[in-house]
Amino acid sequence: MRYLPKSPAERDDMLASIGAQSIDDLFSRIPERFRLAEALKLPGPLSEAEIIEYFKQRARENSVAYTSFLGAGVYNHLRSVVTDAIIQRGEFLTSYTPYQAEISQGTLQAIFEFQTLVCQLTGQEVANASMWDGSTATTEAVLMAERITRRRRVLVARSLHPEYREVLRTYAKNSGLDVEEIGFDARGTLDEKALGSAIREDVAAVVVQSPNFFGAIENVPALRETAHSLGVLLVVAITEGVSLGVLRPPAEADIVALEGQSFGLAPTYGGPFVGVIATQEKFVRQMPGRLAGQASDSQGRRGFVLTLAAREQHIRREKATSNICTNQALCALAATVHLNLLGKEGLREMAEQNLSKAQFALHELLKIPGIRQAFEGPFFNEFTIRLTRSVDAVNKQLLGEKIVGPLALDPLYPELPHHALVCVTETTTRADIERFALALRGALRRAQEQG
């Protein structure tokens, strides 16, 4: 087998030097009745060419050659080939968690740079080395708020990504957290009146997403005022990192949970992505996950180490701040490389292109009879529209024109029938948008005619 570096003679030599008669001797501790007598029924072995062919066949059964208007937490952005070239270097790809600092300085310095970039983006003071994704980062941010405040009620915006809310509920159920939802107003943003009547001094955190699931931008400074007047922490989740190139950072948040998929990571049917938690310095000892910090050796040379490990499971076991061990390091590296490539101007320009294209798309769609904007107010690259017909039915027609239409909101929000979430990024061309508008116009007209 091509991955195994031993000849039969070498195996025999090694067995002989151990003093074993056969390889089976080495498994004698496993009771015989549990040792498999027959080979497993697995497909293969396949050559490299056959493996590639298998996956190419599967790829052809997917959505190749479709134009998509889906976002909702996963965004299609430009990615430089340089990022992939770097993260495929074996020294990054095939190294372990950098516990042995002297021979892991590459990974450690890259994490330190990642943490710095995330702080700059979010306006926060410290960031960790990564979490599994935005949904678990948001959940961990809430658990962190619970530890800081020692309170057990959590108020979560209904406009937080539905899957993030589900993950939070899974964790909350067993940690005795009481999660309540706060609805949205006519602008699609958190209903401040509802928040006002629900928030009390027993609340650990208010959790919002901005831009939120509908694309609307939350008023973070105002939410902080409301929260802080009662000693409540404000947790802000961000699913679309590119927005930070043109939107004010959530500096007023106590904890930010960011999904970094937009920074150079392909959609890949949902992962692996990269979550990260950023917060204020005073909360750092309650943070989950790994942290890289600056250090010196005996000669005063600068280096980096994993630090504040007394929070983590391998030291603290059942008293740890989280059970996370393996994180998303290589994805964090990809994001770091990608953000360095974009740089200050590139990120701003990319963000502004998203803004312009989304404005253009909305403008084009609003020309179609029967479509209106669901929520007023500013948005970044996603917005919600209301159709006169079922989004699902319309989308089925769009598929015929090789278009994956916007996300239907009614399965997730029964109170929003015929609503759809449209996403356009810098990768969506004017021609794509015009073709989409035309197809949508036709689909709605046909639906009208059929009554």
Add this chain to the structure above:
Amino acid sequence: MSERITKASRHVSQNEGLIFEKSSPGKRAFDLPPLDVPAADPAKVLGANHRGEGVAGFPEVSEIEVLRHFTRLSTWNYAIDLGMYPLGSCTMKYNPRVNEFVARLEGIATEHPLQPQSLSQGCLKILRLLEECLLEITGMDSITLQPAAGAQGELTGLLLIRAYLGAQGNPRKKVLVPDSAHGTNPATAVIAGYEVQNIQSDPDGQVDVRKLGELVTPDVAALMITNPSTLGIFEQRISDIAAILHAKGAMLYMDGANMNALAGVARPGDFGVDVMHLNLHKTFSTPHGGGGPGAGPVAMKKILEPFRPIPVLVEKEGGELALELDRPHSIGRVKAFSGNFGVLVRALAYILAYGPGIRQVTEDAVLNANYIRKHLEGVFALPYSLPSMHEVVFSDALQKQNGVNTMDIAKRLIDYGFHPYTTAFPLIVPGALMIEPTESESKEECDLFIEAMLTIAQEAVSTPDLVKHAPHSTRIGRLDEVAAARKPVLRWKPDRTE
């Protein structure tokens, strides 16, 4: 110096600052295609939400500088691609490059998790085949591929147990965790809402089966066991352990971190395990990437199936695959979207490469560990002498006599061109040296490792200071971790540079 270093020579290492220290306004490394729609005025569109000044402090560098920056950093890392990486319990094996290639294919990397399932049949078929393969390897009945990593797999597994016991009327209060367990086990049990009861291993490092009978009270929901244990020893009485738990209505959770000792040889489903996770970034070769990403599928017996996290992969009439959300008994969602799909793709590519030949992987891994054990035994103390599977745990007891501890030996190993083994774990072995070579090492590489270890053992006697101040060949010496934790500097700031 008595250095006899066969594997490595020194060579020039490039210096490199932080990327922020190279930044200069006006440089850039990325161009976008020109905007093809009317430009919106951000200040007008966004009003008070506009970040007019851009991201303060963000780097401004050119493409060659970015490439060199990270290439230079990369050369400061050790990697499997450079040589043996014998971290015990981490299973640092070769990461086949075809796996990277297929995970990046158009039609795989490009797919959106919320796209219509009719346009995702390829992705779903990959998930289905991986499920089938992992069930065959583990001997279990049902599986979820959702968890993002081993620790999340553990949580998912415990939540399944909790849901099942809850449906019987009482989720119970405690989870038993052996003192040899990985730290994630107790940390996870707490998040699952359980109290942790640590249990002592017997003098052989095994679960004390006689005591276990007393410890499994009606309060106990489960025992979390690692098999082979973190000592690399197979729990011979595993089915008795399962029987004790089952007799009291409790369940057996297996941490599958050490499946590289079992795949193709024995199946947890056959020896009484109710639920277990797999670390695809260990046993199934997906790259560690400096700490992640991983994937932690959870395989289970039939009785736990109704509680699987959503989405659940199902086959509809006519053979179409679908991700189902409406599962009334589900523990809920553990992660957004459909698992760490790209990691799952790589793991399937690995399994397909071997097929039933995966048994040879296990045999070679166990052969390597035993070969190393044979040649180091006596020179290094072996606190638990039962037969080793895929890893062997020594202690520094003999070297301690000269003031040399496991960390010193580990650091000295760096000078010999190897990554250290796992130090000071498992906790039941004071001064542990935990060595897992995996199947990916040739006899030649194993011999070089043995030679290095034996030489270091001699140095520990003849020149102990040489070992105690190692490494001597790296860019930087041992870093002051205590000072780093006392006054943490966790990000670059302009005022911190000269």
